[in-house]
Structures are given as structure tokens and as C-alpha cells.
Amino acid sequence: MKSNGKLKQRFTFSDLERVEQIFSQYPDKKSATLPLLHLAQSQEGYISNSVIETIADLVDCHSAVVMDCVSFYTMLYTKPQGRHIIQVCQTLSCSLNGADALVDHVTDKYEIKPGETMANDRFTLMKVECLGSCGTAPVVQINKEYHEGLSTQKFDKLLESFE
Amino acid sequence: MNTFKPVLTEYIDQQDCHTLPFYKSVGGYTALDKVLKMNPEDVTKEVKDSNLRGRGGAGFPTGVKWGFIPKDSDKPKYLINNADESEPGTFKDRLLMNKAPHQMLEGMVIAAYAIGCHTSFIYIRGEFYKEYKLLEKVVTEAYENNLLGDNILGSNYSLDVVIHRGAGAYICGEETGLIESLEGKRGWPRIKPPFPAIEGYLQSPTIVNNVETLSCLPHIVNRGAGWFKSIGPEKGPGPRLFCISGCVNNPGIFEEPMGVSLKDLIFDRAGGIPDGKQLKAVFPGGSSSAILTANEAIDVMMDFEELVEKKSMLGSAGVIVMDETVNMVQACLNIARFYAHESCGQCTPCREGTAWLVKMLTRLVNGGGKPNDIDMLFEITDNIGGLIDFSKGSFGKTICPFGEAVAWPVRSFVEKFKNEFMEYLTQEKVVA
Numbered sequence: 001m002k003s004n005g006k007l008k009q010r011f012t013f014s015d016l017e018r019v020e021q022i023f024s025q026y027p028d029k030k031s032a033t034l035p036l037l038h039l040a041q042s043q044e045g046y047i048s049n050s051v052i053e054t055i056a057d058l059v060d061c062h063s064a065v066v067m068d069c070v071s072f073y074t075m076l077y078t079k080p081q082g083r084h085i086i087q088v089c090q091t092l093s094c095s096l097n098g099a100d101a102l103v104d105h106v107t108d109k110y111e112i113k114p115g116e117t118m119a120n121d122r123f124t125l126m127k128v129e130c131l132g133s134c135g136t137a138p139v140v141q142i143n144k145e146y147h148e149g150l151s152t153q154k155f156d157k158l159l160e161s162f163e
Numbered sequence: 164m165n166t167f168k169p170v171l172t173e174y175i176d177q178q179d180c181h182t183l184p185f186y187k188s189v190g191g192y193t194a195l196d197k198v199l200k201m202n203p204e205d206v207t208k209e210v211k212d213s214n215l216r217g218r219g220g221a222g223f224p225t226g227v228k229w230g231f232i233p234k235d236s237d238k239p240k241y242l243i244n245n246a247d248e249s250e251p252g253t254f255k256d257r258l259l260m261n262k263a264p265h266q267m268l269e270g271m272v273i274a275a276y277a278i279g280c281h282t283s284f285i286y287i288r289g290e291f292y293k294e295y296k297l298l299e300k301v302v303t304e305a306y307e308n309n310l311l312g313d314n315i316l317g318s319n320y321s322l323d324v325v326i327h328r329g330a331g332a333y334i335c336g337e338e339t340g341l342i343e344s345l346e347g348k349r350g351w352p353r354i355k356p357p358f359p360a361i362e363g364y365l366q367s368p369t370i371v372n373n374v375e376t377l378s379c380l381p382h383i384v385n386r387g388a389g390w391f392k393s394i395g396p397e398k399g400p401g402p403r404l405f406c407i408s409g410c411v412n413n414p415g416i417f418e419e420p421m422g423v424s425l426k427d428l429i430f431d432r433a434g435g436i437p438d439g440k441q442l443k444a445v446f447p448g449g450s451s452s453a454i455l456t457a458n459e460a461i462d463v464m465m466d467f468e469e470l471v472e473k474k475s476m477l478g479s480a481g482v483i484v485m486d487e488t489v490n491m492v493q494a495c496l497n498i499a500r501f502y503a504h505e506s507c508g509q510c511t512p513c514r515e516g517t518a519w520l521v522k523m524l525t526r527l528v529n530g531g532g533k534p535n536d537i538d539m540l541f542e543i544t545d546n547i548g549g550l551i552d553f554s555k556g557s558f559g560k561t562i563c564p565f566g567e568a569v570a571w572p573v574r575s576f577v578e579k580f581k582n583e584f585m586e587y588l589t590q591e592k593v594v595a
Contacts, residue, residue, distance in 0.1 A: 025325045027239070027282065028365060033347030034330055038289075059347065072349035072507075073330035075289045091251045092450065092497050093408035093483055129333070129501050130251040130450075131290055134408035134481070135415045144292040 011050040014043055019058070029059045033069055037076055046077040074128070082117040082124035084162045087141040090127045093134035098152075102138055103127060105152050106159070122162070167394070169418040170402040171378050175262040181297065183304050186265040192310060194384035198273050199318040206277040210380065212388035216399045219245055219336070219373030220449065220479045221564075222467050229370060231360035232278045238367040240280040243345065244271050245373045246287040246294075247329050247336040251450035251501060252481030255404035255416050256374035260287075260294045263378065264301040268324070270377030272315065273384060275322050278370050282323050286341050289329045298326050333505035337563050338371035339363075340507065351509045352563035375404055395421030399467035403480055407433040410440070410486035422466040429460075429484055440486040444579070448478025450498050451568035453575035454485075475575070491583045495576035496524040502569035510561040516547035517569055532588045540577050540584075544570040 013019050013036075022035045033055065040051045047070050049063075056063035070076045088094075088103050106125050107113055117124040133139045136148030140155065147158055174180045174189055186192070198206055211226025232240060244267070248256040259267055275283045287295050302324050305311040313321045332350045334340040339353035342364050363369020379401060383391050392400045403421050405428055408414045412434030419428070425447060429435065436442060442457040447465065453475040455463065463473060470477045485494060503517035520543055523536055533539075548570020549559040560566050577584055 025323075028346075030347035031327075031345055031365075034328065034344065038328055038330065065348075069347060069349055073289075073332050075329075075331035090497075091501050092446075092494060093252060093414075095497050096409050096485070096489065096494075129504050130249055132248045132254050132257055132288065134252050134483070135254050135406060137408060137414070141290060146290075146293070 009050075011040065011044065011048065011054045013039065013054070015039070030061060033059050033066060034073075037066075037070065041076060046080050048078075082121045084122065084143055085124045085126065085141075086159070087126045087128040087131070088114075089129070089131040089133075089137070089139045089141075091130035091134075094131075094138040097137040099138040101152055102140060102150060102155050105155060109156070109159075123159070167402075167420050170382050171259065171263065171266065171375065171404065172416070172418045175258065180262050181264055181301070183265055183301075183308060186263070186269075190385065191265055191381070192269055192316075194381035195269050195272050195310070196316055198276055198384055199316055199320055203277045203279060206273065206384070209388050210277070210383060213383045213391040214388075214398065214400050215376065215379055215383060215391065216401075216467065217373055218375035218379075218403070218479070220250060220451070222399065222477065225372060225376055228360060228372075229274070229278050231358060232368045232370065233361065236368055239282065240278050241364045241367055241369040242271065242275045242278060242280045242283040243338075243341065243364065243369060243371045244283070244285040244377055245336060245338065245341060245371050246285055246291070247341060248291075248374070249288055249333045249336050250479045250481055251498070252406060252408055252446055252483040253449050253479040254406050254408075255480070257291060257294060258404070258416050259374050259378050260291070260298060264298055265305070266381060267374055267378045268301060268305055268310070270380035271324065272310070272322055273380045274370065274372055274377055276320055278368075280370075281321055282325065284345060284364075285324065285326045286335070286345060287326060287328055288335075289331050295326060295328055302326060332507070333501075334507040334563070334565060337565065340563065341371060342369060349507070351507050352565075354562050395423075396464075396466045396468065399477075403465070405432075405465065405480045405482060407482045407484065409482075409484040410436055410489065411484050412437050419465075422464045422469075425455075425463045425465055425482070426461050428465065428482060433484070436484065436486045440488060442484065443487045443489055444485045444491070446481065446483040446572070448476050449481035450483065450501065450572055451564075452476045452478045453571045454579065456579050475571075491576055491580040492524065492528055492587055495573055496521065496528060498572050498576075499524055499569070502565070502573075506565065506569075510566065512547045513561045513566045513569070516543050516566075519543050520547075520569070520573060527584065527587045530587070534588065536588065537577060537581065537584055541574065544574040544577075548574075 022032050026032050036055045052063050052066045056066045090099050112118055112125045114125050114127040131139050138150055140147050179185045207226055207229045215225045216222045246256055311324055329335050335344045335350040337352050340350035344350040359369040394400050399421055402418050405417050417432040444454045444456055445460040446452055446454055467477050499520040503521045506513050506517045508514045548567040
């Protein structure tokens, strides 16, 4: 694998202690796949081919098996994302309580449609299915955190706080 | 029942209710102490006698499930706590994890002891990051206090608990999909039999129980199967967390006895419908249940048996309320889109059928519906979920119940609000 004429460096985990700990928790190696993918994504921001190869080696399987797994789960990204990922729940209870207006707000103000990232990488906008917080609809997840019972005004203010 | 006092959520308004000192101050882990002095078989018997039925959606009797674990197998046994809560309309497990995590953990140790398990997992949906971090602390605290690890509370019994995060897939709430996912694969449900109790995680006997189900266990042990059975209908008794969302003034989670009336839940607990609007339809048990019209909903008791009689189901007890202004075709499309997105893609009828439903409903909404679309919608749902015959349970076209979970609600929309679908057909052009 070449890039700019130099050999691209293979992905390595920075927190090897955590890798050890993950393996120690499971009776077999392959069960560590998802936790390792989460760990790699928190380090790199997304799952590159290099990450897949490293994990395949660690869990002792073909990289196609890891890739198969990566392709299945919506929380694993195969491309770099914006600095902040906005996930607006669009399933029924949120939809009945104004989720569409939240999506439109981001689209109008920041000029990105669902699935897109701003040119300056500030936000990535996604429409997602049920986040499991229907009682406080509409709900938006920004990065790892839930923000519940949002009005457009509250949402607007909240977004301003993310640089 | 006016005399009902919440069991699982009794203390959730108290400060520090999630901490070990608080939980111990209200009798936490006394049930575990009691259980560790009992025979595992007697624990299973007590749970069987209580008629506790799974709170995740399927409603299978918990004690009976445990009883399927082979006695003579020398393979390790596994317990998995299903915390992959993702059924639209359902948000109770997240509350239990945030407010009463030790209650759930005590339930896990009790269940693990009963089935002879020494390694147990909490499979928590990936989006619940805050809850994951909290559970990490809770589990560490339990190890430090000899409630997990070697020789729990001075007994001969040892148990490890591992927290495993999902990564965004509704189907991993289905128990065999969950097991595949835990094994580091895509969450494709397995063909049953063999059931997980015989061959589950790593081909070993495995029990998968829901967060709320496990949270009931300390109370059953402390107060007895008879007490539990005395709450609500005998065939499916106990306290239940009802989640109410959608068009209501006061959405939230309300703990009530099984068999509470749906009318009371909507108009009393959840404060009725905003702006004096009329009730139109309700999902009684998550988005996988067939919807009930206002007339059907108004005198329904929220009990496993009664909702089956009404050709719907109690499921996860996630109640989604729709008022008179809700467009049923749009609502149906919203639900169909959810299932099309979440279909795991393993079985053709479901993978293709859910996508067709979305295409057809989108076309209909955009004014391009064709005269035989209504019949076609029925045909597709029948092809995904099997001919809808509630008396026979109507299973069979797909490996897991996802097929029924999309067919039932979509079909119920078209059947019960056919006029609204027809209106789209007769209009020349409808603006999306």
C-alpha cells in the first residue's frame, strides 16, 4: 500500500493496555472485534482499511470478516466525519414532536443536508432511527451525548456551543 | 388498582439512587445473600412460580427459559443481559440503568447463579454511552464490594460481568442476532432450534434476559413468587414499566401493575392529548405491535392475553399515541422506513419487502399511487410476515420475528385507516 511514494504506516493502537484488557474479558478472540473497533474509532475518528487489517490480525481472522462486521453497524464510520456529528432521531415519536424542523434548521443554517459534512468539518448531519428516548422527543445525539426535548431555539443555541 | 406501589422505580426520584450505599440502604443485595444460600434449582422454581414473563417484547416465561439449560452439559453457561433497547416507543431500560443499576446487577447475579453461569455480559446499545460509563463504575464498585468476582459474599460462587457495547443495529435486540454480534459478527439472527439455551454464545448454553426482567428478580426473591403473582393478571403478572410517547401532554415512564387500562395510561398518567385533540390510534406495545384505533384502545387492558385477543401485542409496553391530526399514511411510511433501514438483509422477503413498502408508500404520499397499491401493500406484508392469522401466531417467512414486526403494524395501518390511503389514490396530485 503506497501513498506519496512512501509506505503507509500500519494502524497501531495507542492504548495497548486497554487492548490487553479487552482480550482478557472474552473467552475467545473474535468477540473482541466490536470493542476493538470502538476503540480504534475513538482513536482515529473512523475505521480505515488499515484499522481493519490490524484488528483482523489481532483477532486472528481474515480482514474480510472484520470488514463484513464494520459494514453492518451504523455507528462505525468508514470515512472521516466532521468534528461534531449531529444525529437527529426521525422515528415516529420524534417525528410527531418536530424532528423534521430540527433537520431543516441545520440544513438552512449550516447548508448541509443529511449525510453531508460542512466544508470546514465543523458538523456532519445525520438522520437516524429511534434513539430510545421517545419520552423526551425530539431527541438529538451530538457526538456521544443525548440532548432531549429540543425546540428549534434550544437546538440553535446548543449548536452554537460546538466549535 | 389504587393500592399499587411502584416496585422497580420506587426510589428513582431520590438523589444518589444509583449508588451502592443508597441501594444497600433500601435492602439492596439482601436477595442475593439469600439466593447464595439456596439451591440453584430452587431459585429457578421460585421464578417459574412467579409467572414472570420477559419484558423485552416476546413475553416468554423467564423461569421456563432458564429450565431449558441442559443439566448434564459440561460446557460453560452464559447469561446475557439484553440492554440493546431500540424498539421505537420504548425507553424504560435506559431509565433502569441510570437510576437503579444495582437492582439490575443484583438481578443478573441471581439469574447467573440459577443457571450456573460464571461469565456474564451486558450487551448495551452503542448509543447509550452515558449509561455505559455509569455501568462501568457500577460493575467496578460491585467487584470492590465482593458482589462480583470470586467467592461472592463469602460463598463458593464466582461471577464475572463484562459490559459489551453494540454499534447501532436494531436487530441485535433479537437474542440470536445479539449473540452473533457478541461473537464479533454482523447481527444476523440464527435459525432456531437450537435455541440459545442449548446452543448460544460460542455454541454454549446461553440465556438472554432483558434489563427490566432481571430487575424484577431481587423483588421476587425477597417477597416471594406469591406476592409477584398477586399483582395483575395471573398469567402475566407483576409490575411493568409502561412508556408513553407521541401526542400526549406528559410523556414518560409509568410503573403500573400488568393489566392496567390503556385509557388510564393515556388520559390519566400521561395527561391526555394536547390542545383538546381527539385520540386517533395507538401502538400499544412498541412499533412492532399492530395499532389500535381510538375505539379499540379505549377499553383495552394492558395484559399479554388481552392484547393478543385484540390482534395486537403488549410487546415492550411502548405506547405511542397518535392524535386526530396525524396523517396515517405518513405515520405508516415512517414506521416502514424504520424497518427497511433496520432489516438485517439476511432473508429475502424482509430485505426486499421492506424496501418495496417504503418505495410504494413514498410514491403514494407523493401522489403517484396506483389503483392496486392497497392490495399490493397487503400482499407484500403477507409475504414478509406470513399470512396474518393471529389465531395461529402467523410466523414463518423469515428466520426471526422481524418479518412479523414490520408486517403487523404496516398492515394494521392500511386495514384500519384504508380511507386515508384511498384518498391519496383519488387525489390528482398531492404535494409531499
